[in-house]
Each structure stands twice: as structure tokens, then as C-alpha cells.
Amino acid sequence: MNAPTNDGTQDVSKRWLSEKPYLDSNELIINMGPQHPATHGVLRVILKLDGERVLGTECVIGYLHRGVEKIAENRTYAMFNPYVDRMDYVAAVSNGLGYCEAVEKLLNVEAPPRAKYIRVILTELNRIASHQLWLGTHALDIGAMTPLFYTFRDREEILKIFERYCGARLTTHAFRIGGCQYETYAGFEKDVKKFLTFVAPKIDEYEALLTTNRIWMERTKNVGVISAADAIALGVTGPVLRASGVKWDLRKAQPYAAYSDFDFEIPVGTKGDTYDRYLVRMAEMRQSLGIIEQAVNVIPEGPIMAKVPKVIKPPVGEIYHSIEAPKGELGYFIVSDGSTQPYRLRVRPPSFVNLQALDIMVRGLLVADVVAVIGTIDIVLGEVDR
Amino acid sequence: MAEEVKTPAPPAQPVAPAKPAAAATSASPVPVPWISPMVEKYKSQYGSALEALTYLGQNYLSVDRSLIPDILRLLRDGEQFDYCVDVTAVHYPKREKQFDVIWILYSFSRNERMRVKTQIADGASIPSCVSIWATANWLEREVYDMFGIQFEGHPDLKRILLPDGWKGHPLRKDYDILQQDKEWVQINLGIESGQ
16 A cells, blocks of 8 residues: 655645545445435435545435325326325425316316416415425535524414415415315415515525525535536436526426416526525525515406316326426326326426436535535425335 | 308307307317427338327327337437436236337427327337436336336336335236235235235
């Protein structure tokens, strides 16, 4: 073994990075998870290490597999609706929107304008809640404990609005095929507007804690970089794709619900590192506030349910419909055989596809960075495993 | 004469407006031919091995198994379908070729979505498209896990959601909803049944 010599020609840290470690030069395979607080559920990552540097990873998933797609084949279209909430359980409203719209498309019906506006408001509130949960846990993983308390405190206000609207806080089952089951409660608009004025300065508060925080920047800048070309090849969508500089958002590219009625920007990053993804999500929260503000002032009057038969029997055919969920493209591919149950229902989960990019994002980084990258991809294992 | 025959028809419409409307919605929409320059090009190239249809505004190509993976590679390189959204399958146990394999594709530059589907028999394999879109890796593993379809040339084809030693492929239609690999459950979980 040739020990690193200290001839003074090189900076010590550079030498450490360029040379094989003196004592520990064996490759090491270690398990991270499935029971690990930073994996946001039951994710097992097998890490191949050289010292503390990651040579490669393999994800072992499926611990939360419940066979959602099989269940769908054995339930009627309406009965399956609550199940979708249990995939990405921090953004249940988005899941419900995607499912209801997919079945509506298959039935060739359209939700009335009022229902669409209510859907947009609740879905955007849910996007903020999902991003708040992401921010709190992501910062906690990296070592900043305070943002967790701030984000959970403020997310509570969104959950209160959900509870007043439909009685549930997380697995909301807010929408029905053809529209919404519930009319907005008295004071809904007031609550939403109150929330908007309440949360806008709070987002500034989160940013004050992190954006120029030196530790935060050191831990996130140039960590977990993914290029736009790699992101597209790996099918990565959502904020992760946008942080790599691809200006693509399904709400703009192929508008659904009432999104074509509102003005909003698609925030993008340039480097595709963890810091850019953080900035993109922070900007997205502000954009969502803007969308809600535009929508809540002009909710059209009228019915909230389209004319949908009591027994839902879509004609024989296949449909794919996808929406921009907080984590990326959430798609439903439904095959109908003309009966009351889907013949086949496939969920295209954004978390599952995005998690696949973990390997190329962490190669060459340190073990501590793996935690940062898992957080920044923003996965929910309920959706990865279904 | 023809005009005279038509005259009694208009009064009939206001009498029962609900009926024709209801009939219009309940009549099943049918796939219509998908016409585009791209489709024409491929049709002249592949002829009857390829069928292009549109259902409820969504385009898809129904292709012969022998065109996979060439057609997929052409779609990516020649038509900018650079994003493979999903790979999935459907099981039709009564058909001779029991499985539909479906690729859902999207092109950023065209802002266009399409599907490619093909039929394969039970036990037959299909070329992997991991070399075309890296994202197909996990997606194909899931199709293998759930349906037992083999992807030739896949770098690491093994189960992804179910445990490695599990027997059976749950999304096949002959796999009952309550069915499970009891032996696996008893050995690995130490319980009588997972239900």
C-alpha cells in the first residue's frame, strides 16, 4: 500500500478526495432501511460504498404493496374512488382528481364549471400542503429541525379547510365521478382567502430560515445533480424535471380541470441540484397561492355534478389521463369492458418513476447526501408500492 | 319528394328531445382511423402490420409483435417521442395471444401523446426497450412481476414489488383476488395466512 505522503504540494482535502482512503479501501455493502427515519416510509436502499463515497445503489421496494391495481379490477368505479387517496396519502386530493377525470373521460362526460373550480382550489391547497410536508421532512433529514414545526403548523390550516369541506383531513375522497359530492360550506371562500393572507408571509418565513442559510446551501448545492437529458430518459417529472431546466407542467401543456382559465408561471431551475429543486418547490407554492386567489373570487354558480348514471358503466374502450400531481405526472390508464368494474386499471405513479433516478443522482456523493437526495425527490412510499 | 318526406321529421324532434340526447351519450364511441403524415409514412413502410386508431381523441398504434422494438426506436429518434410515460400490460385469458403490452409515449416538442400496443402469447417474450428509454427498466420489471412477461435484453429482470421468491403473477386474470403464495407467507412471515 502506498500511503498518501504529505509533500505539501496539494491541499489536504483535495488529496483525500483524489486518493483511495489509506485504511478503508474495501468496497462495502450496507443496508439503509427499510426501517430508517430518513427514508420517509419503508424504503430499503442497498448502498455500495467505497469508504463513505457511494459507488452505486439498489432500491428494494414493495414493503407497502397492497395490490391497488388488482383491487380496482374487483371494485366498481365508484367503490374504487377512496382507494386512490391511499396511494399518495399526502396529496389525496390530487389522486382523486386524476381518477375522477380519467373515468369522466372514459364516460365522455365533463364536470360542470363550478365543480371544476372547487377542484382546482382544493387541489392547489393540497399541492401547498404536500410541498410543506416535503419541506419540513427534507429539512429535518438534513439537520434543520425548525422548519418542520413551522410547516406542520401552517399545513394544519389547509387540513382544517379540507375537514370543514368533506369531513376528512388526509384521505379526503373529496371528488366524485362527474363532479363533487359536497357543495362548499358557508364561509368556504372566506376561509380560503384568510388562509392565503395567512400563509404568504409564512412561506417567506421558511425561505428566511433556509434560502441563504450557509449550512443549507452547503448541504444542497451541487448535490444530487441530474441533467435535463437524463431526467427525460428516466421519465422523471414534476419539480425534479423542472429544476433541471425543462419548462414542462401538465397544467399548462395539456390543461385539465379549469387550469386554462388561470395565469401562472412554471418555475424552473438551471442546475438540477437539490438547491434548485428546493427553490422550484418554494416558487410553486407561491404560484399555487396565485391560482387559488384567481379561482376563489370567481367560482361560477351552478350545479356541482354532471349527469352521470347511477350505475357507472363506461363503454368498451381504453383511456389514459394524467394530471400534474405535486410529485409529477400522475396517470391513470383504464381499460373498460363495458361492465361496472374496470377491466384493468393502471396507475402511473410519479414517485415510483422518479425514485428510479436516485441511483444516478447519488453516485459519487457521500452517505449523508443520500438522505438529502431521497428527501429532494419527494417520494411517498404508499404511491411507490401501491 | 325527398324533401316532402323530411318535413314531418322536424316536429318530432321537440316532442322527444331527451331520447335522441340519451341515445347519443349511451351509444358507445368507436375507434376511428388516426390520420396524420407520420402514420401515412409508417403505413407505407409496414403495411398491414400496423393499425392507427383514435379513441376519444387519444391516438394509438396497434402493431405486430415483430415491429417491436424497431417502431419504438423510430418513434423516439424520428418523431421526438423522447419520454416514455409508462409500460404496462393487460391480460385477456380467452384470446389466443393473451397479453396486450402497451407503451404510453409523450413528445415534449410536439406536446403530443400516443400509445403503442402489441399482442403476445402467454410464455412468449418481447424485446426490452431499456436501451431506448432508461425509464423502462423499473416499468418492465413491474410488468414482469405482475404478469410474468419476459423482456429480452433487460439488464436485471426480477421482481420489483413482490418478494423475490413469490410464486404467481397477481395481475393475471386467473389469479384470484384472495389468492396468495401461502408457502412463502408461512415460511417468511411465520403466520398461517396473510389475509
